[in-house]
Amino acid sequence: MHPFLILLHLAAAVMLLLWAVRMVRTGIERAYGPALRNAMRHARGGAPGMAAAGVVLAIVLQSATAVGVLAVGFCASGIIGVGTGIAALLGADLGSALVVKLLSFDLSELIPGLMLVGATLFLKFESRQVRQIGRITLGIAFILLSLQLVGQATAPLRQSEVLPQIAGYLAGDPLTALAVSALIAWGLHSSVATLILFASFAANGVLPVEAAAPMVLGANVGGGLVAIWLTRGAALPARRIPLGNLIFRCVAAAIALVALQLFPSLLGALGGSPAVQLVNFHVAFNLCLVVAALPFIQPMERLTARLRPVPAQEMQETATYRSALDRSTTARPVLALASAQRELLRMGEAVEAMLRPVLDMLDAGDPLQIGRLRAMDQEVNRRHTDIKLFIADVNRGSLSADEARRSLELASLAIDFEAMGDIIAKNLLTQAEEMSRLRLRFSREGWGEIQALHARVLVNMHMALNVLVSSDLESARQLAAEKSVLRRMERESHDRHLARLRAGAAETLDTSDIHLEVVRALKEVNSLLVKVAYPILSEQGYLRDTRLVEHV
Template sequence: MTGSVVLIHLAGAVALLLWATRMVRTGVERAYGDVLRRKLRGTLRNPLLAVAAGGALAIAFQSATAVSLLVGSFAGSGIVTGAAGLVAVLGADLGSAFVVKLLSFDLPLLVPIALFVGTTIFLATERRAWRQFGRILVGVGLLILSLRLIGEASEPLRESGILPVVVNYLAADPVTAFLIAAVATWLFHSSVAFILLIVALAARGLVPAELGIVMVLGANLGGGLIAAMLSRTMSPPSRVVPLGNLAIRAIGALLALAGIVWLHPPLELLGASVPLQIVHAHIVFNVALVIAGIPFAGLVARTIERLLAYAAPPVPVSFEDKDTNALDPEALGTPSRALANVTRAVVGVCETIEVMLKNIMELYEEPDRARMAALAALDDRVDRRHAAIKLYLARITTGQMNDDEARRTQELLGACVKLEQVGDIIVRNMLVHVGKKLDRGLNFTPEGWRELLNLHAAVVANARLAFNVLISRDTETALQLVREKDRLRDVERATSRSHFERLREGTPRSVETSSLHLDTIRDLKQINSLLASIAYPVLEERGMLGGTRLKAAE
């Protein structure tokens, strides 16, 4: 087998590894993301619980980067302090190390089982949670399969004359190996995937233990760099956690690298084989970071906050300014350009509505006057954007529009009106319910609150589908959104029945919160109906919408 063929096979196996990792992460995010966020938010105040919660979330998401950005957003919203968020992310890094350990086991039988069961579940049901669970299983199967393919693809490299030269050079120059690993991890956008690649090559005898550990240290630095780079467009308070994590990981990795180079510790203590030594070194390093990082988390967070405050521009550009810039008046004479500008502006409205949807349920759980006022201000922002978009659409030169552009104009205008109505329901109805709950000191029953959370999670998931339909105009996504509307109607009926059963039983808290409970169900149902209607123009254009119901699938 020629060298080029070997590299093609290896590149394909690595690409499958990256894709499988992404499949698992997105499956967990779509199915359980909102629940996991709420659980994490409630445990961050205790350092030990924060470490455990961050680790569990990293195992679920298969990504410490996702946890770092999520916790960073919590810190930016004032839900947790930067120090508490930093501790949670250190726990996430440790959880990510345990993911590598779990995936390093030889589990050949799990591949066909995970692929078969996952595919069967995905195809056998239309329920989102079950379909995403099937997606997760397929991703796990492909991930383990990719590791086997990497091992098989790298087998011919044992006889290569070039590889030993490269390996010997890197082994003799650990600093270069460390930097290459950091850059490669950043390019992979996954420290788990890169370290699994190193472990797979080590299992074939292609990477010695000390070089593998040096590259694992570089991967840890690169993993911190990923989140820090992805957070560069976030607000300064939200960047404290990713940047603080990067600082701790960089200092820890450099100290560990110096220890490896100068002290040459006995690596045999980490395991009987080279792959075990590499995996265990990764875990030991992250355990050490957790132990050393907890006492210094506050100091690091405060230092990063001061640096960000010092580096902040004196006159920041507001969100509204950026949206106004998207509606370029010079593009009005070219409908295609003008509609592209409107699409960008509507995306900004979608992002604000999603924030409002998420925040309103957090206020139901923990009412706060300041955050209620902030949510109301978001609705004012939506109203301003809606007015600007409507005026801009009215000024586009209609004489040069073709039929598709005319339809797109009406579609964007209709979607923007619906989004503005969603914002009104959140603020004028649901926010009023939050105020009543706060003023009267009411609390839902555990069963009632769980039902509302499940209903809210379904609406948030449907909102994301609606936003995707609006941008991509994908038929399958539009069909899924309309089907989810019907499914949510059944969930709403079941929720209402459960509530009335508790009323008949005379449950005190159900009686006290009955009006709030039923009004919230009604509001969530209305929001979901508005969002689902965004799919109608796409389905109608393709002849898939008959009257008020979907045509039977052919």
């Protein structure tokens, strides 16, 4: 076969593998995302408990990086500390190693059945949960299929004259092999896919085990780099979590590399075939790393604090107020209204930043965290005042009818966003304080209802900000329809809540008033969000003046 065709087939097989791994992960996140986040949020037992939670989550998600991003998000919200986040990430790497071990078995005979079941569930059922299970099943089938394709694509390479020279060089230069594989893992953004690929190469005789063993260590280091890259935009100290994990992995990889040179027979004791040896070596490396690193979590937390201190500029960043309002444009209405719209968008983003962690505050927030979040309402109020005064200045000039109408719409939306901030600060966060003070917990069913409502309102918040910028009619229609959806969800939650009260559920009795207040507040926030769509729908004649049926 022509070398170009070999590379084409191999590249296609690798991309199928990457896509299949991502398909499984996204299916699990969509089907069981809230439950997985709760499992990590409620993990007990300190660092060992978080490490165990990381193992389980990585096995389910087939990605240690996804667990790392989740841990960084929780740390940024104050739910977990840096040390427990590092422990969770160490456990997640062990969990992803176990996933590689599972996928290394010959499961090719399952491919037709998995494809049939997965496609049937995804195409023939309307339930979102069932469809995501079908997506997961198809993803597993495609992973197994991609491994077959990798074997077929690499078969001609065994007769290559150049490949043995490259493999021999890597076997004789383990540092280069480690560095190359770290770059490959970072480029693929999946240590699971990278290690499955290396195991497949070894199984097909393309990669000798002497060269592949350092590459396994490099893939572990590269996986740590991926987590740092994906969380580079997070605030400190949350970014210390992937940094601490990477330091642990680099030190462990260096020790393991030396051990391989001193005791070359170690790999032979891990299995009978090169592929089995590599996979078992990967699992053993991560298992030993977790056991050895857990006692040093606190020293690592202190080390990362020294390596990544919070800059004074970043500490003051939240207090820095930047306005998009350009006072020099008040005499030019077109530019002035565009400036006001930009400021309104910033105001909406501030409200979103207040709304997003509300669920965490209701579940495990302390008064200090809640107070910091409530202080953000001052920015919302200030932007609201600035927009009103700015638009008042613009209206003193000469405006066309359309410009005057638009200025009133922007002022009205500013009032609505300010009202959302008040609902969050004075209602939702007050309920969170009450939950924390009385040490209350929602019932499992009630908490699930609140989670569903909160997730829906967040999605609608994104949609509303997009509509504000784009003025897209179809998106506006979809946003307006969400008012009926939230009304139905609130009514169903209310009915189920009353049924739980009648049954005498203790947790429901204790949190009844708070549950109803939270549900009502989320519905009110959503109703205010929907008003972003009204000017667009009204202009196009798609908005009714009243919901009442005319009396005949």
